[in-house]
Amino acid sequence: MPDSRIPAPQVCRFLATALERLGLPADDARTVAELMTEAEVQGSDGHGVIRLVPYARRIRAGGMNLHPDIRVVKEKAGMALLDGDNGMGHLVMKKAAEIAIGKARHCGVAWVGARLSNHAGPASLYARMALPHDMIGLYFAVGNANHLPPWGGLDMLLSTNPIAVAVPAGEEPPVVLDMATTVAAYGKVKAKAQRGEQMPVGWMIDRQGEPLTDPKRADEGFLMPIGGYKGYGLAMIVGLLAGSLNGAAMGSETIDFNQDPVTVTNTGQAILVIDPDAFGEVAGFKARVDKLVRELRASERMPGVDRIWMPGEQSHEKRLANEREGLALPPALRRQLDDFAREMGIPQLSDT
Amino acid sequence: MPDSRIPAPQVCRFLATALERLGLPADDARTVAELMTEAEVQGSDGHGVIRLVPYARRIRAGGMNLHPDIRVVKEKAGMALLDGDNGMGHLVMKKAAEIAIGKARHCGVAWVGARLSNHAGPASLYARMALPHDMIGLYFAVGNANHLPPWGGLDMLLSTNPIAVAVPAGEEPPVVLDMATTVAAYGKVKAKAQRGEQMPVGWMIDRQGEPLTDPKRADEGFLMPIGGYKGYGLAMIVGLLAGSLNGAAMGSETIDFNQDPVTVTNTGQAILVIDPDAFGEVAGFKARVDKLVRELRASERMPGVDRIWMPGEQSHEKRLANEREGLALPPALRRQLDDFAREMGIPQLSDT
Numbered sequence: 001m002p003d004s005r006i007p008a009p010q011v012c013r014f015l016a017t018a019l020e021r022l023g024l025p026a027d028d029a030r031t032v033a034e035l036m037t038e039a040e041v042q043g044s045d046g047h048g049v050i051r052l053v054p055y056a057r058r059i060r061a062g063g064m065n066l067h068p069d070i071r072v073v074k075e076k077a078g079m080a081l082l083d084g085d086n087g088m089g090h091l092v093m094k095k096a097a098e099i100a101i102g103k104a105r106h107c108g109v110a111w112v113g114a115r116l117s118n119h120a121g122p123a124s125l126y127a128r129m130a131l132p133h134d135m136i137g138l139y140f141a142v143g144n145a146n147h148l149p150p151w152g153g154l155d156m157l158l159s160t161n162p163i164a165v166a167v168p169a170g171e172e173p174p175v176v177l178d179m180a181t182t183v184a185a186y187g188k189v190k191a192k193a194q195r196g197e198q199m200p201v202g203w204m205i206d207r208q209g210e211p212l213t214d215p216k217r218a219d220e221g222f223l224m225p226i227g228g229y230k231g232y233g234l235a236m237i238v239g240l241l242a243g244s245l246n247g248a249a250m251g252s253e254t255i256d257f258n259q260d261p262v263t264v265t266n267t268g269q270a271i272l273v274i275d276p277d278a279f280g281e282v283a284g285f286k287a288r289v290d291k292l293v294r295e296l297r298a299s300e301r302m303p304g305v306d307r308i309w310m311p312g313e314q315s316h317e318k319r320l321a322n323e324r325e326g327l328a329l330p331p332a333l334r335r336q337l338d339d340f341a342r343e344m345g346i347p348q349l350s351d352t
Numbered sequence: 353m354p355d356s357r358i359p360a361p362q363v364c365r366f367l368a369t370a371l372e373r374l375g376l377p378a379d380d381a382r383t384v385a386e387l388m389t390e391a392e393v394q395g396s397d398g399h400g401v402i403r404l405v406p407y408a409r410r411i412r413a414g415g416m417n418l419h420p421d422i423r424v425v426k427e428k429a430g431m432a433l434l435d436g437d438n439g440m441g442h443l444v445m446k447k448a449a450e451i452a453i454g455k456a457r458h459c460g461v462a463w464v465g466a467r468l469s470n471h472a473g474p475a476s477l478y479a480r481m482a483l484p485h486d487m488i489g490l491y492f493a494v495g496n497a498n499h500l501p502p503w504g505g506l507d508m509l510l511s512t513n514p515i516a517v518a519v520p521a522g523e524e525p526p527v528v529l530d531m532a533t534t535v536a537a538y539g540k541v542k543a544k545a546q547r548g549e550q551m552p553v554g555w556m557i558d559r560q561g562e563p564l565t566d567p568k569r570a571d572e573g574f575l576m577p578i579g580g581y582k583g584y585g586l587a588m589i590v591g592l593l594a595g596s597l598n599g600a601a602m603g604s605e606t607i608d609f610n611q612d613p614v615t616v617t618n619t620g621q622a623i624l625v626i627d628p629d630a631f632g633e634v635a636g637f638k639a640r641v642d643k644l645v646r647e648l649r650a651s652e653r654m655p656g657v658d659r660i661w662m663p664g665e666q667s668h669e670k671r672l673a674n675e676r677e678g679l680a681l682p683p684a685l686r687r688q689l690d691d692f693a694r695e696m697g698i699p700q701l702s703d704t
Contacts, residue, residue, distance in 0.1 A: 077460070108429070152657035153657070157651060230531045236663060237517045278431050279426055279599075285597060299506060300506040301505055308502045308503070
């Protein structure tokens with residue numbers, strides 16, 4: 001393992017220690033640390049370890065409930081609505097996924113929404129929770145800051161509102177789509193800033209409609225939706241399903257958690273779980289997924305294209321590499337974590 | 353009403369007469385005619401009256417079952433799987449929507465998939481069926497011809513696989529998103545060809561990667577997915593949910609129903625219905641939708657933008673105009689319908 005890489009379990013221990021020091025009960029600290037590490041392992045670097053310091057800022061400002069009573073407030077056979085009691089989003093949506101999986105086993109499908117949740121990391125973390133049960137997971141979330149105006153507008157009233165879908169395969173890796181409804185997720189903008197890199201043209205524009213490529217100027221512009229008005233429509237619909245339906249914040253109610261560490265975000269998220277077993281033999285379904293994956297992968301390629309990737313396949317390869325070689329945290333992030341550890345009086349990552 | 357426009361009920365009668373003459377039972381002919389007319393009324397001209405002649409070709413070639421036994425083959429509290437018995441897709445998915453609405457009332461959410469269905473018109477027709485019940489409808493379908501290679505590939509193994517979502521509002525029109533996962537739907541390409549118009553750059557490219565703008569050359573190229581690899585991922589996921597999950601055709605199994613009028617298409621579609629009543633007061637939800645719509649609409653606008661539209665709002669305005677002024681069928685389509693009427697020995701549209 002190269003010196004610059006840290007084994008994932010070591011990163012997880014560091015995160016758990018930090019979160020417990022911040023006041024989370026030990027079990028909750030471990031759960032959140034595991035999910036943050038998992039995000040990093042699967043290559044979702046905009047939603048992994050980089051979030052520790054912003055989470056800490058909110059926790060220390062009193063903007064998050066460290067002892068939430070996460071509870072079902074509405075329930076039917078195929079659905080539940082959770083009140084997250086302003087707890088960490090990871091705890092809320094892990095519970096949501098567990099409830100949805102249990103209900104899907106009985107009903108064939110189940111939908112669990114949440115309000116009064118918080119940022120929960122990458123969408124695919126929760127969609128993927130269906131996979132070990134041979135189920136399909138879909139996840140929808142209202143992003144935690146508005147970076148997107150309605151199509152043709154200038155007021156940033158919508159967030160990147162991501163969608164993730166995880167579909168189990170047989171011998172192939174699962175098919176996992178995890179996408180913001182914008183050309184780039186805001187987490188990717190933050191990761192570019194962290195690395196001191198410029199953004200490609202097309203990720204953001206400024207209020208004059210000119211390309212914005214310096215991620216440090218991100219608050220002077222807005223993200224571009226995929227497919228123009230289609231991405232705007234998708235962002236709005238995801239917000240209606242994950243936010244408005246649950247009585248969570250949408251539109252102007254959305255709290256920019258980067259700017260405001262105190263106000264309750266009332267974040268809305270939702271998970272839908274489908275049990276293929278209800279539709280027929282699971283093995284048959286997984287074999288059909290394999291067949292499709294192999295067919296697509298074997299397509300004749302455009303000049304210069306070495307390989308055709310399935311959704312989630314690059315993440316799958318990153319996961320294998322990160323598990324084998326450890327996590328390559330960028331130097332700026334390492335320094336930030338070291339400063340943070342000193343400040344909190346906990347062992348540094350390298351000594352954990 | 354201008355001379356060139358035909359009242360929607362007259363178009364509906366013509367379609368019903370034509371479909372009955374083609375051999376559909378009178379009730380089924382009326383149902384399909386109503387849905388085809390509804391498509392035209394809402395401005396989905398690529399999926400409305402223009403489809404009569406292709407449907408007729410398939411029916412006369414024996415490629416569609418005129419007396420299908422559309423039945424539930426798998427069922428749980430929150431889901432059903434329909435076998436469409438190769439009937440017209442409109443009949444299959446209307447039944448699917450009705451079952452899903454009934455189940456959602458009990459379970460809060462319900463998912464109904466179909467296999468052995470056929471082309472059913474615009475996706476939003478079925479998502480919208482939830483609206484009179486104050487429910488949210490989502491519809492997913494495998495398109496009936498492959499026009500999309502995997503990202504980086506050249507083999508057309510995916511279709512435009514559309515998504516529609518219909519969300520009830522209070523005083524505002526419902527929010528209705530109806531989008532292909534490609535920049536343009538293939539139906540729009542066909543409509544351009546019908547009208548003798550060119551396509552904008554960005555809708556399609558040829559196998560050399562060059563822009564293709566002549567809709568008559570559509571079979572020499574493929575549609576472009578929205579957001580590049582994201583749209584490819586969405587098209588694949590929609591296909592897995594609406595096709596593979598149901599045991600319907602996906603990938604290379606997809607029959608190009610424009611080229612092959614005989615082979616059973618085994619079309620897959622799915623509808624998801626969510627009952628907001630399970631999540632709290634419906635009136636409160638609808639008021640939140642209204643508030644969001646009004647907020648977005650009131651956004652400051654980019655220079656040159658007269659109005660900010662909600663998803664489905666342009667269609668809503670077309671519906672109002674078409675109901676008031678009648679349907680403006682293009683001259684080429686009118687001639688085609690007149691020829692068809694003569695051939696079938698039924699009264700022409702203008703005499704219906």
